[in-house]
Amino acid sequence: MFEYAPAPESRSVVDIAASYGLFIDGSFEPGRDGNVFKTVNPATEEVLAEVAAAGPEDVDRAVAAARRAFDGWSALPGAERAKYLFRIARIIQERSRELAVLESLDNGKPIRESRDVDLPLVAAHFFYYAGWADKLTYAGFGPDPRPIGVAGQVIPWNFPLLMLAWKVAPALATGNTVVLKPAETTPLSALFFADVCRQAQLPPGVVNIVTGAGDTGAYLVAHPDVDKVAFTGSTAVGRQIARTVAGTGKRLTLELGGKAANIVFDDAPLDQAVEGIVDGIFFNQGHVCCAGSRLLVQESIAEELLASLKRRMATLRVGDPLDKNTDVGAINSAAQLARITELAETGAAEGAQRWSPPCRLPERGFWFAPTIFTGVTQAHRIAREEIFGPVLSVLTFRTPAEAVEKANNTPYGLSAGIWSEKGSRILAVADRLRAGVVWANTFNKFDPASPFGGYKESGYGREGGRHGLEAYLA
Missing domain, CATH: 3.40.605.10 (Aldehyde Dehydrogenase; Chain A, domain 1)
Structure with a gap:
């Protein structure tokens, strides 16, 4: 490479x-x-x-x-x-x-x-x-x-x-x-x-x-x-x-704040969904109130999607924010880094499986490697609390009804994402999500003519x- x-x-x-x-x-x-x-x-x-x-x-x-x-x-x-x-x-x-x-x-x-x-x-x-x-x-x-x-x-x-x-x-x-x-x-x-x-x-x-x-x-x-x-x-x-x-x-x-669900159905375009997942949680180091910090993936494709996501995460470049090739920059402050670190350690202590790609972090400054947790349940703190960092919690679902229930099972309601090739499914699910903004087959897209806010x-x-x-x- x-x-x-x-x-x-x-x-x-x-x-x-x-x-x-x-x-x-x-x-x-x-x-x-x-x-x-x-x-x-x-x-x-x-x-x-x-x-x-x-x-x-x-x-x-x-x-x-x-x-x-x-x-x-x-x-x-x-x-x-x-x-x-x-x-x-x-x-x-x-x-x-x-x-x-x-x-x-x-x-x-x-x-x-x-x-x-x-x-x-x-x-x-x-x-x-x-x-x-x-x-x-x-x-x-x-x-x-x-x-x-x-x-x-x-x-x-x-x-x-x-x-x-x-x-x-x-x-x-x-x-x-x-x-x-x-x-x-x-x-x-x-x-x-x-x-x-x-x-x-x-x-x-x-x-x-x-x-x-x-x-x-x-x-x-x-x-x-x-x-x-x-x-x-x-x-x-x-x-x-x-x-x-x-x-x-x-x-x-x-x-x-927010704890957005990014929902991937089994008919989603997987490569496109992986890019959307990466953009949803690692854009701006995860310092995004509408970040897709909970990935809800249909059980039948979970293994394939996660393998593809890990391959993509291994290509992310972490480092100097002024380098035009950098994908993930520095955490904004020592205090924010401490909060992200504490919540990530809690996720591992509560039994979720933690994974980060191999990456060398700079010695000075505030840095956190892109991280995903699998085996996450609704009871885990990392699935309930806003981490505001490059940390993704992965949950699975079997039916659209279960996806909606899990997506809405949060005190927040700022944003959500849906990945599917069926327009009817996207509209039906979006209508039931209690989120101010719902993206379809994309994530973190903003336009001044489009209103933004939460429930x-x-x-x-x-x-x-x-x-x-x-x-x-x-």
Whole structure:
């Protein structure tokens, strides 16, 4: 077999400053209390930059700036707001190589994913919602839909720039202003986006970015002058936010965890299904809320499918995220690596059979080999809890009814996949799955025109598509 020669993307295309302040009212400012934190490259543990940690006073300033900007921004005709969104989208396209390298450095994801998936989707979301800005009266939300006000948005570390686009683009298109808090471990692309806003000459205060840890997000969510809260992250934090917002009159959308079932029937195209399984769980190191982390395979083909899956996993290249040949990059943080490791050890201790392909992991940084567990039952923790890493639990079924029952036997309901050559079977099974998104003969495919969101403990509300406008309109 041919070996791939190293094909590293150049780091020199991105210029990371030694320190960053908060982006408030159109300019970067230090935090009032002087607290800072470091963001590191998870592949090397090298410190990339020092970033200001916003305290309550900083959040107050950011929300006040957004409130001041709201009257002017919301009064603009939709076509004028669209011009800014189109401009932002084009600048993102122009700077996509720089932003892709930055995302891989700060997050640990392979450059081919940030370059070929994240960045094109980020630009596409701004283009898509720019198109909606002057058509809101035709969106089906009443004859005179109005913006809500100031949106407080808290995003996770797994898709930092893409989650920003999912939140910011519809908020701006509908005439709201934004205070956004990126994740503590991946703040850099949001701060670079602040520079994109300045480059697009977005009016000061329309977008504000406050960096910090969980307490910064908690200040923002609880702020009395925030009208709308949007959160993507863990179910545990989502519950806290729902309690905080309850009774305040604030609008709330939550996109939380998942434990998606990827269901393979005996008539599925097996080679195609194997690619979908690999993409479903090892894409972005499994740091995907809608990851296909439970493989439900029909008993009669389980042996053949698993043999093929193991052969395919043996070809996955784990290593430098900036190498264009890398398939699986670094785990985002030491804390996340510890959680993945603990749950994987629990799976083995509870009697499931663990297998990973032979692969040499780098000595520095946070790494976990792609792993599958067979002999898994519904009672195993690895089949119930969200691992948020490159770990696949394999269960079997005999009938479509059993597949549906096992797929729905989870507190989550974000996504699912079905593999079959029969369209009638796909539609019949999809109709019975309690999941917000069901993919047929594919997995992890996103489009800005398609709504995304969950049921049960995976949250409520939808992002993307026409449905994504609703949360930002009164």
